[in-house]
Amino acid sequence: MCTVTYFPHKDKIVLTSNRDEKPNRAAQKIHQEKGLFYPKDTAKNGTWFVVSASGNAIVLLNGAFENHQRETEYRKSRGLIVLDLIAQENITSALQLIQLLNIEPFTLVIVQKNQLAEFRWDGSEKHFKWLNINRPYIWSSATLYDETAREERKQIFQEFLRKETISEETIWSFHHQKTNDLENGITIKRQNTIQTISTTQVVISEEITMKHYDRLNPLSKPEKILLKNETQTSTS
Numbered sequence: 001m002c003t004v005t006y007f008p009h010k011d012k013i014v015l016t017s018n019r020d021e022k023p024n025r026a027a028q029k030i031h032q033e034k035g036l037f038y039p040k041d042t043a044k045n046g047t048w049f050v051v052s053a054s055g056n057a058i059v060l061l062n063g064a065f066e067n068h069q070r071e072t073e074y075r076k077s078r079g080l081i082v083l084d085l086i087a088q089e090n091i092t093s094a095l096q097l098i099q100l101l102n103i104e105p106f107t108l109v110i111v112q113k114n115q116l117a118e119f120r121w122d123g124s125e126k127h128f129k130w131l132n133i134n135r136p137y138i139w140s141s142a143t144l145y146d147e148t149a150r151e152e153r154k155q156i157f158q159e160f161l162r163k164e165t166i167s168e169e170t171i172w173s174f175h176h177q178k179t180n181d182l183e184n185g186i187t188i189k190r191q192n193t194i195q196t197i198s199t200t201q202v203v204i205s206e207e208i209t210m211k212h213y214d215r216l217n218p219l220s221k222p223e224k225i226l227l228k229n230e231t232q233t234s235t236s
Helices: 078-086 091-097 147-163 168-176 230-235
Strands: 003-009 012-021 030-033 036-039 049-052 057-062 106-112 115-121 126-131 137-140 195-204 207-214 223-228
Touching: 003 106, 003 168, 012 057, 012 106, 012 168, 030 223, 036 078, 036 207, 049 078, 049 195, 057 078, 078 091, 078 106, 091 106, 091 115, 091 126, 106 137, 137 147, 168 195
Parallel strands: none
Antiparallel strands: 003 012, 003 137, 012 195, 030 036, 036 049, 049 057, 057 106, 106 115, 115 126, 195 207, 207 223
8 A cells, every 4th residue: 555556568457566554454365255356454344455357446555645644533444435436337436426524645546447547635635637557657655755755766666667577577576675775665664663564466457366465474475366357258
């Protein structure tokens, strides 16, 4: 939920997320329910990353444009809102109607019907824009990374794109890279216990592959599921 990359690769879309959180918020398995696949946040029962059997996907980042002052209580978890939205036939239309007052600020990366969009809720206003589905992007959570850190991470991503032969495997490796910068690197481990606790990736094409890795248990192997893309199947 805190570092997200999007990359179009040949006939595939690769969407990958590092979750930077307190260790007690780990989700170790992919949950399957009603054609939805997602790592489930056991603390609040929501998720930060979900894909449907039709190839739609939503990834959540905390915060909108800058760090915000947290309220003592909010009406609903952002992770539950993600599950509400992915169940809608048209996610972008649902965003126009959804009531978000007293919901903590957040950012969504949305893939639906070969379109890419970004949505931000800053606590009082909605901000929506379409993005070019044919170019790569990186997002960093505004609650953990200030503007300088976010720009530096964009530069790291651009350098990676120039040097590497891009595939889902090299993007997965990018999300696992470690540097001496434990505060703002792609993988972090801060003294206040916030650290990179998992990595999740979905590859969308004629088939959909979802992979989730609990990084708190280095002896474990990434969990991986493979399913047919229902949209591709129905139109073939």
